[in-house]
Amino acid sequence: MRLGGRLAAAIEVLEDIAKRHRPVADALKDWGLSHRFAGSGDRSAIGNLVYDVLRRKRSFGWRMGNDSNRALVFAALVESWRLAPDGIAAALEDDRFAPKLPGEAEWTRFAQADLGKAPPAVQADVPDWLVGELEASLGADWIAEAAALGDRPPLDLRVNTLLADRAKASAALAEFAPAPTRLSPLGLRLPPIEGAGRHPNIQAEAAFQTGLVEVQDEGSQLAALLVGARPGETLLDLCAGAGGKTLALAAATGGEGHLHAFDADRRRLAPIYDRLRRAEARDVAVHGRMEDLAPLEAKADRVVVDAPCTGAGTWRRRPDAKWRLSSQAVEKRIAEQDAVLDTASRFVRPGGGRLAFITCSVLARENTARVEAFLRRHPDFALEDGGANWREHLPEAPEDVHLRPLEGGTALLLTPRRSGTDGFFFARLVRR
Structure with missing residues (x-):
């Protein structure tokens, strides 16, 4: 699939989630089952777009001046995938599946909008009713704390010390270049994915199958x-x-x-x-x-x-x-x-x-x-x-x-x- 088809699919999944009030994993699975022509790379890219929108949909919508799913997926391409508007337009040229591009005014607003002037719930990317809950729970820095819950996560592994130490487990997974976790003495970390990428299927690796590591934050x-x-x-x-x-x-x-x-x-x-x-x-x-x-x-x-x-x-x-x-x-x-x-x-x-x-x-x-x-x-x-x-x-x-x-x-x-x-x-x- 080209970028336009992936964007259209992400919009379709987001609309399904909103209409049926269902978990994102279920919506993505159903989309994949009904579109079997989509390869694993396509499904990964579509999933990344959907998750990126859901993480920051309020701030994306406020900055775009448009909270439609179409506007939000384009905002995710710029903010989370680090693609420039001109590059997006070039990639979608002659793509018959591509949704309508944002206009110049939308792109300008998105680039220049001062998120610090948005309502607190928008800055934090949370529903309005959670403002009081989060402020009481996280203190003066609650907006920054809540906004960090909208970042892409890493993939963390715990070394099973019954069978290995961290050096042995790291060597077994050397092709993925895991780094030691900063606080846990037992952990290995793969950084957050970028763009359309995806984490390796660790559960298919020998280090997992033989019990050296477990997936654990x-x-x-x-x-x-x-x-x-x-x-x-x-x-x-x-x-x-x-x-x-x-x-x-x-x-x-x-x-x-x-x-x-x-x-x-x-x-x-x-x-x-x-x-x-x-x-x-x-x-x-x-x-x-x-x-x-x-x-x-x-x-x-x-x-x-x-x-x-x-x-x-x-x-x-x-x-x-x-x-x-x-x-x-x-x-x-x-x-x-x-x-x-x-x-x-x-x-x-x-x-x-x-x-x-x-x-x-x-x-x-x-x-x-x-x-x-x-x-x-x-x-x-x-x-x-x-x-x-x-x-x-x-x-x-x-x-x-x-x-x-x-x-x-x-x-x-x-x-x-x-x-x-x-x-x-x-x-x-x-x-x-």
Whole structure:
């Protein structure tokens, strides 16, 4: 496909998303199934255009003076693909599938518009109702913090220390030139893609198939390290999902822990079995029923709650989610978080057992507010000093992390702008 056909396809997908209020991944998949002539390079380019628009559609529309999908895809070509208007016009010449080019006035406005004069929600590329939420959660720099959630993300890998060190894993992936992650001592990073490019299919590589690496954002790696798992301990991953943090915890214990993985949704838990075999993590028991956990009550040294949340820290990867999010959805997640924290507290060993609370959200209502509410309900728990915990388990002091003092302790918030990771919240509590 030529550029014009790719632009037309991106507009079609964006219109489908708006009309049917569906996830972008579903819309792109359906488009590909109904247009089988499109090659993998075409599908990748179309997907990049769609995601680039969804990341910054409010600021693109404001700068263009036109928020139509046609105008937005052209804005993405200039801003995210770094193509000049003249070059775009030349590439679309005699392309019968090309949508109508923006006029000179639109291009001039786009180039000269001062985004700093736009409303705050436009500068941040978020719905209006989130302004108060984000300002309360991220402070004075909330606009820049939210705007950074509109960047293209890198591809992060975690080295499985049960089978390799970072040097060995890096050598196995040398053709992709991965760089060490800045904060996680276990991570490798491929930079964000450019233009129509795409990340390599790491899951098809021998390094992945033989368990040397797992795909895991650096922020998620850091959260798993901050749990502080040690060999010989009994650990419970209560919201294990597909097992990303379970695998990281198994590696942290050196295969010498007693690790239990549970998720209330057995469908989400299904991939964990193959992942455990590939990583050679043999100290993990997987549970599909809550009653199976009864012997662990008040016995676990560490309980990990990677809580259900809105995913408001993952908008770089799932930009459509911020446009579908509602205050009612936040309230629903809050209720679920309170319930799962209360359940988790039953399994923490009194007299020094730890409860790690993790979300991939930057919203205070899902993060610090939940810790405060939990401590009011459970006075036998206390929040630990997150900064001291960081310095104990990670090589660098947490200058690039938001510290959130509350209730005599400190929680941690990672953001793309500050730490270069997805948005993650981490709090560790000790049971007296």
